[in-house]
Amino acid sequence: MRALLLSSVAAVSLAGAVTIQSCSGGPSAPPAPTRPVVALVMKSLANEFFKTMEDGATKHQAEHASDYELVATGIKDEQDVARQIAIVEQMIARRVNAIVLAPADSKALVGVVKKAVDAGVAVVNIDNRLDRDAMAERGLTVPFVGPDNRKGAAAVGAYVAKRLKKGDPIAILEGAPNAFNGVQRRLGFEDAARAAGLVIARSQTAYWETARANQVVTALVTERPDVKAILCANDSMALGAVAALKSSGRAGQVLVAGFDNISAVHALITSGDMIATADQHGDRLAVYGIEYALERLRAPATVLADRETPVDLVTAETSR
Numbered sequence: 001m002r003a004l005l006l007s008s009v010a011a012v013s014l015a016g017a018v019t020i021q022s023c024s025g026g027p028s029a030p031p032a033p034t035r036p037v038v039a040l041v042m043k044s045l046a047n048e049f050f051k052t053m054e055d056g057a058t059k060h061q062a063e064h065a066s067d068y069e070l071v072a073t074g075i076k077d078e079q080d081v082a083r084q085i086a087i088v089e090q091m092i093a094r095r096v097n098a099i100v101l102a103p104a105d106s107k108a109l110v111g112v113v114k115k116a117v118d119a120g121v122a123v124v125n126i127d128n129r130l131d132r133d134a135m136a137e138r139g140l141t142v143p144f145v146g147p148d149n150r151k152g153a154a155a156v157g158a159y160v161a162k163r164l165k166k167g168d169p170i171a172i173l174e175g176a177p178n179a180f181n182g183v184q185r186r187l188g189f190e191d192a193a194r195a196a197g198l199v200i201a202r203s204q205t206a207y208w209e210t211a212r213a214n215q216v217v218t219a220l221v222t223e224r225p226d227v228k229a230i231l232c233a234n235d236s237m238a239l240g241a242v243a244a245l246k247s248s249g250r251a252g253q254v255l256v257a258g259f260d261n262i263s264a265v266h267a268l269i270t271s272g273d274m275i276a277t278a279d280q281h282g283d284r285l286a287v288y289g290i291e292y293a294l295e296r297l298r299a300p301a302t303v304l305a306d307r308e309t310p311v312d313l314v315t316a317e318t319s320r
Helices: 002-007 048-063 081-094 110-118 132-137 149-161 180-196 210-223 235-247 263-271 282-298
Strands: 009-012 018-020 037-044 069-075 098-101 122-126 144-146 169-174 199-205 229-232 255-257 276-279 312-315
Touching: 037 048, 037 081, 037 282, 048 069, 048 235, 048 263, 048 282, 069 081, 081 098, 081 110, 098 110, 098 282, 110 122, 122 282, 144 282, 149 180, 149 229, 149 255, 149 276, 149 312, 169 180, 169 210, 169 235, 180 199, 199 210, 210 229, 210 235, 229 235, 235 255, 235 263, 263 276
Parallel strands: 037 069, 037 098, 098 122, 122 144, 169 199, 169 229, 229 255
Antiparallel strands: 009 018, 276 312
């Protein structure tokens, strides 16, 4: 009897389930299919944009709970690149099936992404494009799912330019210099300024952060009181610019525009404290990446093509 009972235990799966064979020695039932695990690795969750991204991904997973499991995580601030690399390392060790990555640094994350791909993890790049040259050096191909940041910023800049005249000086608050999307937004603002004949009096990074933008703009309006507009590469910096202008007694005298359309700027656009922003649909951006990752898991031979997602101009008129 003891031998018979022992022979009935076939195996313990990785998930810890025990498969039982019949005493007659017949075949065991096939194991239940497991859901793939998708890791969403974002930048700073202190930035409302990425919290919106996380909320959108969580909602999507709840609506497709039988299709995949979601692990959503991020870093404490935009500059914590080492921590983001460590998170990707952890996801590789955890043996997730796919990683949807919004890299904090376009070059620094390429090495660990290569490691993930070599380990058999499907990787989809969202929000901030990985550096093409750095990927080419490692023979790496990763699809990018996201908006044309340059085009979106150019649309914002062109809208601001309609309120100005040729020769007016403006300032640009850039994102992190090591982020592809930050560079593209600066270039888009420059495209619009050049087309309208505006003068870029200052172009300076505030590293995506509200507090730094406040400091930069406080100094700027003292050094260049003639500046007519400030174009910010994200809304977090636009919030800092608006606060600095109010503290300096310049509110309403300098146009402010941003990028991301976070909820914190909606009232500012309605009131006129901000004139425009760009909506890259943060609540859907991770979802686009997750859906692409699931497609790749179902069909591993899928061609690794980039996918452009929508970006729309938001103004007081479009918000009505």
